Amino acid sequence: MSEPSEVLTSVLTCMDHRLAPLAILQLEPEQAHVVRNAGGYVTEDAIRSICLSQQLVGSSRIVVLHHTDCAASARSAEDYRALVEANTGVSPTWDVEPVGDARERVLAAMEHLRSSPLVDSSRLEGFVYDVDDGSLTPV
Ligand SMILES: [Zn+2]
Helix, strand or coil: CCCCCCCCCEHHHHHHHHHHHHHHCCHHHHEEEEEEEECCCCHHHHHHHHHHHHHHHHEEEEEEEEEECHHHCCCCCHHHHHHHHHHHHHCCCCCCCCCCCCHHHHHHHHHHHHCCCCCCCCEEEEEEEECCCCCEECC
């Protein structure tokens, strides 16, 4: 059981194998709920997971952790849509998230979280992890 002073963190990050979010953020497994998807974007499901983490378990801190050289952000939204449609015959029904450098994507994700009435974003932080040198930069 957690000590009252211990802060539980919701981490929203990319599914990229080069990221070990707990190690990067120096968190123990019991200190975080890690929500991962392609790009670490604020999807409906990411909001659901963070909301339930806050409402059911009492997490209070949110960290958005994106990284350099992210394949999920390397093409335009139109390119992704065309790629998926060409290979599957189906146009994706999900929104294709904004691209840009990692810092811009973290800022967009933080803004998206702040705009959600389902999420308490009063303790929201963002970071960029550099996959080449292992550095972590606050946004
Ligand atoms: Zn990525």
